[in-house]
Amino acid sequence: MTQELDKSDEEKLYYIISEVYDGDSDGFELQLDNALDENYKIIIIEPSKLGDETTRWIACGDWIHKVAVISGLGSITMGFICPGKPVIYLPLYMINLLSVGLYTISWQLDPCCKYKVSNKSILTKYHIEQKQLSSPSSTILVKTSIASTVWLHNLVLLTATGVCAYKMYKSM
Numbered sequence: 001m002t003q004e005l006d007k008s009d010e011e012k013l014y015y016i017i018s019e020v021y022d023g024d025s026d027g028f029e030l031q032l033d034n035a036l037d038e039n040y041k042i043i044i045i046e047p048s049k050l051g052d053e054t055t056r057w058i059a060c061g062d063w064i065h066k067v068a069v070i071s072g073l074g075s076i077t078m079g080f081i082c083p084g085k086p087v088i089y090l091p092l093y094m095i096n097l098l099s100v101g102l103y104t105i106s107w108q109l110d111p112c113c114k115y116k117v118s119n120k121s122i123l124t125k126y127h128i129e130q131k132q133l134s135s136p137s138s139t140i141l142v143k144t145s146i147a148s149t150v151w152l153h154n155l156v157l158l159t160a161t162g163v164c165a166y167k168m169y170k171s172m
Helices: 026-037 048-081 086-107 121-125 147-171
Strands: 014-017 042-045 115-118 139-143
Touching (some): 014 026, 042 121, 048 086, 048 115, 048 139, 048 147, 086 147
Antiparallel strands (some): 042 139
């Protein structure tokens, strides 16, 4: 069931994946894929199984990003604290490199990465009435920009690469 409120800015406001079974549970996943492809600002997922899976998938991508940033910052920090011990900062750099690569290849291209899980208070901000929902435990996805995420972990990766390369050069 599609419900649009405002098309003045060419962005569709919200889409509700209703928990109405017609014998095909794959229809929910197809609806989610279509809603993601259509770039709705808010996607409301009523089927709890699909909502839980989507929440875990988004958390997985966020975790990969955090591992990339933290390991990169750790590599940079340890490169300065222990410059003569590459056995400490190089493994952190490799984790950073692998995490950024994994995020870039498998996550950044997924349309789901443009969404964050939100709470129901976002519905009042956009004047969406909760009585339109048939499930009180709906998962709410809100579209966000990933530009700062990508920029941050790429900047950390480039800095860590420079620091590690310089420290390795100086230790030879």
